[in-house]
Amino acid sequence: MATPTNVKPVPCPSCEGRGEVSHTVRVGRKRRVVGEQSGLCLTCLGTGEAPAGEERSS
Ligand SMILES: [Zn+2]
Numbered sequence: 744m745a746t747p748t749n750v751k752p753v754p755c756p757s758c759e760g761r762g763e764v765s766h767t768v769r770v771g772r773k774r775r776v777v778g779e780q781s782g783l784c785l786t787c788l789g790t791g792e793a794p795a796g797e798e799r800s801s
Contacts (some may be wrong), residue, residue, distance in 0.1 A: 758787060
């Protein structure tokens with residue numbers, strides 16, 4: 744088995760490694776900001792790591 748030694752987890756660019764992102768909630772015609780809502784980051788699916796661009800399986 745090959746042991747990955749130089750694998751560095753890349754922080755997700757969308758959530759900066761937090762695993763969740765905050766969305767600004769706006770309502771009305773004037774788009775009044777009523778608050779922020781945090782939700783699961785869809786880029787990394789909550790892992791906080793950027794999805795690997797290419798994987799080597801050997
Ligand atoms: Zn993310």
